[in-house]
Amino acid sequence: MTNKQNQLQALTCALKTLMEVHPSQRDGISNFVTRLESHAINDVELVTETRKLTQSLLHARDQDLLNYRMAAQEVMKQLHAFQLSEHVSASQRDAMEKLDIGDGASPVDVIKDMFTLCKSFADDAIHFREQSKIIVGDEHKKLKRSDSNIIAGDVARSSKQILNSINPLMFRLAQEYPDNTDIIKVNASIKALNQRAVVDFFDAIGVMEEAMRALTRLQGRRNNTESEYLKTFHLHLKSMHETLSSTISQNSIFERASEKERDALLNLMQGFKDASDSEDDPVRLKKLIADNVNHMRDGFVKVMERQDAHLKQQQRTMSNLRAEVRQHEVSHKKLCEEKERLNTALEEMANLSVVDQLTKVANRRAYDQATHTIDMSMDDCDEPHKMGIVVMDIDHFKKINDTYSHQVGDQVLRKFADLMKQIIKTKNLEEKIELYRYGGEEFVFVYHNMGLRDIVTFSQICRSSLAKRNYKHKDTQLRVTVSMGISCYKKEQNSKTVFELADQALYEAKKRGRNQVVVNKNGSMIGLPHSTNKKAS
Numbered sequence: 108m109t110n111k112q113n114q115l116q117a118l119t120c121a122l123k124t125l126m127e128v129h130p131s132q133r134d135g136i137s138n139f140v141t142r143l144e145s146h147a148i149n150d151v152e153l154v155t156e157t158r159k160l161t162q163s164l165l166h167a168r169d170q171d172l173l174n175y176r177m178a179a180q181e182v183m184k185q186l187h188a189f190q191l192s193e194h195v196s197a198s199q200r201d202a203m204e205k206l207d208i209g210d211g212a213s214p215v216d217v218i219k220d221m222f223t224l225c226k227s228f229a230d231d232a233i234h235f236r237e238q239s240k241i242i243v244g245d246e247h248k249k250l251k252r253s254d255s256n257i258i259a260g261d262v263a264r265s266s267k268q269i270l271n272s273i274n275p276l277m278f279r280l281a282q283e284y285p286d287n288t289d290i291i292k293v294n295a296s297i298k299a300l301n302q303r304a305v306v307d308f309f310d311a312i313g314v315m316e317e318a319m320r321a322l323t324r325l326q327g328r329r330n331n332t333e334s335e336y337l338k339t340f341h342l343h344l345k346s347m348h349e350t351l352s353s354t355i356s357q358n359s360i361f362e363r364a365s366e367k368e369r370d371a372l373l374n375l376m377q378g379f380k381d382a383s384d385s386e387d388d389p390v391r392l393k394k395l396i397a398d399n400v401n402h403m404r405d406g407f408v409k410v411m412e413r414q415d416a417h418l419k420q421q422q423r424t425m426s427n428l429r430a431e432v433r434q435h436e437v438s439h440k441k442l443c444e445e446k447e448r449l450n451t452a453l454e455e456m457a458n459l460s461v462v463d464q465l466t467k468v469a470n471r472r473a474y475d476q477a478t479h480t481i482d483m484s485m486d487d488c489d490e491p492h493k494m495g496i497v498v499m500d501i502d503h504f505k506k507i508n509d510t511y512s513h514q515v516g517d518q519v520l521r522k523f524a525d526l527m528k529q530i531i532k533t534k535n536l537e538e539k540i541e542l543y544r545y546g547g548e549e550f551v552f553v554y555h556n557m558g559l560r561d562i563v564t565f566s567q568i569c570r571s572s573l574a575k576r577n578y579k580h581k582d583t584q585l586r587v588t589v590s591m592g593i594s595c596y597k598k599e600q601n602s603k604t605v606f607e608l609a610d611q612a613l614y615e616a617k618k619r620g621r622n623q624v625v626v627n628k629n630g631s632m633i634g635l636p637h638s639t640n641k642k643a644s
Contacts, residue, residue: 466524478602495595497552
């Protein structure tokens with residue numbers, strides 16, 4: 108395969124990769140590739156077509172950049188409007204302020220940040236779904252349809268927030284992948300829902316899930332692009348191998364030719380020596396010397412010219428190989444960086460799915476996974492009574508939100524979670540107790556290898572530590588307390604049953620005046636308002 112054929116093959120591979128990266132230019136690039144593969148293009152046309160393609164790509168890039176700037180301005184305008192809403196939490200407002208969708212922003216970072224923001228709204232929406240069963244059950248259809256219902260209004264606003272958070276991301280993806288049917292479908296669904304006066308909550312959730320599936324498919328498409336690069340790289344390696352094999356073969360031929368010429372010179376010199384030894388006539392000897400010197404000079408010149416030409420050929424070959432290696436080093440470095448960013452984004456997305464973004468503790472999904480693992484291993488557990496669940500609920504939390512604002516409520520949740528984590532760490536119980544945010548102001552401890560007396564003592568420490576702290580809000584000292592319900596496992600019980608028993612104990616603690624720990628032991632409610640009760644042991 109000639110050097111020109113190698114170059115055309117590399118150009119064809121590069122053009123096919125461009126078709127994947129720039130779908131809007133697919134038709135023009137496809138026509139170019141067809142002509143290359145059918146050899147229906149000469150050198151002049153090749154240069155002309157390459158320039159036209161470059162200009163077209165630059166124009167498309169400039170147009171995409173202009174569209175992106177206009178979309179970014181509209182997104183920032185909408186985000187600014189969202190920040191003024193009293194229904195946006197402090198963490199969501201901070202995330203919107205830090206969101207960078209400028210020209211220099213990485214697409215991966217933008218998608219990751221938008222996903223984080225979307226998930227924040229989605230967490231709120233899921234919380235509304237869990238807490239607003241009174242408006243989604245069939246027995247409350249009339250209440251569900253009521254626009255005046257406060258909870259229904261909150262859910263409706265959450266539905267709009269879901270759509271508004273997804274919309275900028277999907278617009279950006281539509282600019283990058285205009286022919287992607289999944290993205291077109293999601294954008295059509297968003298547009299249709301936005302035209303409604305009231306958006307059904309589950310329709311909004313469905314669109315969000317549809318958008319996540321589209322993102323997953325795009326990730327798969329990026330993996331395909333990486334696979335195509337590796338195929339192209341393999342072809343280049345094959346070409347380099349052929350070039351090196353050819354060079355080695357040429358070296359062997361050159362060495363054999365050099366040996367023949369060396370032998371010819373040696374024979375010439377030996378013949379000259381033999382002739383000069385046997386020649387006695389000075390005139391003939393002089394002529395013999397002159398003729399042999401000319402022959403030797405011509406032989407040396409021929410050898411030097413061949414060596415010089417061979418050396419230059421070797422230098423050109425090595426220079427081309429070094430250039431190809433440098434090019435692949437740059438491409439490989441970019442691909443590795445892109446892959447690292449994608450892996451980081453995927454890891455963070457995976458963490459986002461099991462970590463509550465407000466309090467930074469494990470969320471409901473992580474709790475479900477942990478308790479499922481316990482249920483699956485219960486048959487092999489010798490001491491199930493040393494495992495259990497503590498359900499906690501911050502007292503009068505709705506009043507805190509209504510009186511001081513949701514932002515203050517968010518701060519209370521964060522400080523509560525931080526305090527619980529600090530106590531767990533101080534007591535060296537990280538291996539035995541796990542903290543989860545179950546939903547809203549409700550948190551859960553799942554404990555292992557601890558007797559009932561020990562977990563009751565620990566729970567009382569948590570309760571009293573919180574009650575002794577005052578949280579300052581402006582000129583007001585805010586006192587926060589928590590009620591707790593405890594239940595341990597039995598061999599025949601699963602996590603759902605244990606949680607319900609602990610939840611009953613929590614309800615009993617609320618009934619008895621709050622700021623208490625109550626143990627549900629074999630159906631009996633044992634209250635522990637201020638100190639560890641020995642009856643709980």
